Amino acid sequence: MAGTVLGVGAGVFILALLWVLVLLLGVLLSRASGIARFSVVFVFLTAVIITAVLLFFPRASEFPAPGVEMKIVDTFFIGRYVLLAFLSAVFLGSLFLVLMYHVLEPVCAKPLRSY
Incomplete structure (x- = not known):
């Protein structure tokens, strides 16, 4: 893939x-006064048209x-499974912490009424 x-x-x-430039130009034009302030709409519409054409x-x-002949090779195979293992460990650890705080939440005794 050249x-x-x-x-x-x-x-x-x-x-x-293109969109970074539109964002910067939009921020600069929003600080302007008068009719130049509303030209942000035209800049945005021009960027939308250019994006649609591209x-x-x-x-x-x-x-x-x-x-x-095209050969499809998965070069990130091991990295993807390492990432999956890391995310699974983080998920299980956070699930354990949430359940631990949910189960071990202190229950305060209600005061007894004395008549």
Whole structure:
């Protein structure tokens, strides 16, 4: 997979950069006064249109070229199971703590009435 960084292509980084710039421009324009303050709406709509165009009209094909053999390899197999084991241990530990505090919650005695 040529042209990928961290398993994603350049399009994801372009979209992320676009929305970071829109966010920064939106914050800057929201501090402005007068009619410039309402231009945030146009900046947002322009970003939505650019995002829609980039998502609906991609340059690359979804399917590999015919005749090219594609081998799918799970390179993060061991890491995924280590993460699953860690998350399971944290879940069971937190469940134990919650149940321990639920079961061992002190019950205060009610005062007796004396007539």
